[in-house]
Each structure stands twice: as structure tokens, then as C-alpha cells.
Amino acid sequence: MRVYIINTDDLIVSREAPAEPGENEIIIASLDELRAARLSGKRLLALWNGLPGVDRLSKVGKREALVDRLWAALEALPDPPPPRPSKQAAVIALLRRPEGATVNEVKAMGWQSHTVRGVFSGALKKKLGLAVVAAKEERGRVYRIAEAGA
Secondary structure (H helix, E strand, O other): OOEEEEOOOOEEEEOOOOOOOOOOOEEEOOHHHHHHOOOOHHHHHHHHHOOOOOOOOOOOOOHHHHHHHHHHHHHHOOOOOOOOOOHHHHHHHHHHOOOOEEHHHHHOOOOOHHHHHHHHHHHHHHHOOOOEEEEEEOOEEEEEEOOOOO
């Protein structure tokens, strides 16, 4: 699903609606919602003129015609790029593997050893409440996220 978030300064294309719209934000997901939105002609004109590749307008003309043109132009905009997974999510995925991960394997993501250990103890254990367990194995100390109830 694609939604458009209109605030006082921007027009944002998003893959999903925010849980709670911010102050002065209007969430639009359809032409009918755009028609029903309380947007002045001046604001509609500013939104139109802010779109890439459109002929700038100086007058609103017929509001309905401008809304229809604006909607068609919005639908022609490219989809937003998918969100990039965080490094923390990547570390959690490594630790959830059956073989777990060593500090050196996590360091391969571009972190220092002390940063990796800090993520294990601070972010994962304390902040997220995950049970990170360590075991001495052939390849060194291996860390895993213990399953709940295990």
C-alpha cells in the first residue's frame, strides 16, 4: 500500500501510514481522500508545483481538475526505497542462527570488538531483554540468543 503524508512543508511518499499522524499532517491513500482533505487551493497549487517534472501553474483554476491532475502525478511518482535493515537487526539475525556467532564474525560488519560486546550486553540484553548466552566452542566463544523458555 502506498500513502502520501502531507504536512506544512513536505509531501512524503510512504509504504505505510504512520501509527499516529503528526501534528498538521494529512494522510492520503486515495483520490477520494485527497478530494475530501481540507487543503486550500493555494496549498494544492504549492503541492503541484513542488512535484518533479510538472509544468508549473500560477493559478488554481478549477479545484477538482487540479486535484485530479495532482492525484495522477502522485501515482506516477516512483515507489520509496525499502527501509534498510539496521546493523542491530543483522546482529540479532546472526545470533539467532543455530550456530550462533563469534565476536569476530560480528566484527566483520565493520565494528570494533568492544562495540560488539557493548551491543551484546547493552542493546540486546539490557534494552531489548534478549537472553544472549555464550558458550566456549572449538571456534572460540560463541554467542546465541536463547529461545524463550529454553
